[in-house]
Amino acid sequence: MQQELTATDGKIVCYARYRANRKIRPLDIEKSTTRYFSKRLPSRRKETLSFQEIKMKHWNELDGSVFFNKIFSTPxxxxxxxxxxLRIENDQPCIGMGFDIPEFPDNLPEKWKNKGFNTCRIGITCNEIKDLQIRNIPMHEIFSVKIKKDNNHFTFEAISNSASIIFKANLISLSGPSVYINGPDDYYFKQ
Known part of the structure; x- marks a missing residue:
């Protein structure tokens, strides 16, 4: 049996499937005040279960972004x-990454004001890693990052001209941010 999960605006959000009295859960719907209604759909003989991937758009959406949200007034x-x-721990399937972003906080705490800081560094910690692929050792390059959230995991992709880092993780959390002074020759994001 299949059910359709519909938002109050009439959009179909996702499908839930029932098989042998065991419900396979639909996507966790992000913190929302929208009400959802469930409606049974006619049963089909040959059924496949598919879940929609959600592309995460902002760093602010990750766990651990409380301080990040305080120093940036916009997503x-x-x-x-x-x-x-890039740190890989093999005693627990965990990856830690530290990186600079082109944006700089607009709501600095007092201890950071008037110090000449011009670069923001954040990090992510990724737990329960699966399907790790690293192509070439990344050195002094700009990566384009995509994070997708699926039913029970995140897919992380960082791709540059000559390197890539791709994996799945059960949890991705944000760490930092911190700020520092970066010289004009070392600054990756030229303006």
Whole structure:
């Protein structure tokens, strides 16, 4: 049996499938005040279960972004990064990444004001890694990042002209941000 999950505006959000009295859960619907209604659909003989991937648009959507949200007054788009560090821990399937983003905070705390800081560095911690692929060792390059959220995992892709880092993770959380002074010769995001 199949059910359709519909929002109050009439859009079909996702489908839930029932098989042998066991419900396979639909996508977790992000924190929303929209009400959802469920409606049974006619049963089909040959059924496939598919879930929609959701492309995450902003760093602010990740877990651990409380401080990040305080120093940036607007959502910061996931896009270009300058990778600084990549740490892989094999005792627990975990990857940590540190990188600079082109945006700079507009709501600095007092201890950061008037110090000449011009670069923002953030990091992510990714747990329960699967399907890790690293092509070439990334060095001093701008990567284009995409994060997609699926039913029970995230897909992370960072691709540059000569390197790539791709994996799936059960959880991706944001760490930082911090700010520092970057010299004009070392600055990746030329203006």
């Amino acid at each position: 910061i788009e996931i896009g270009k990064i300058a990778l600084f560090s």
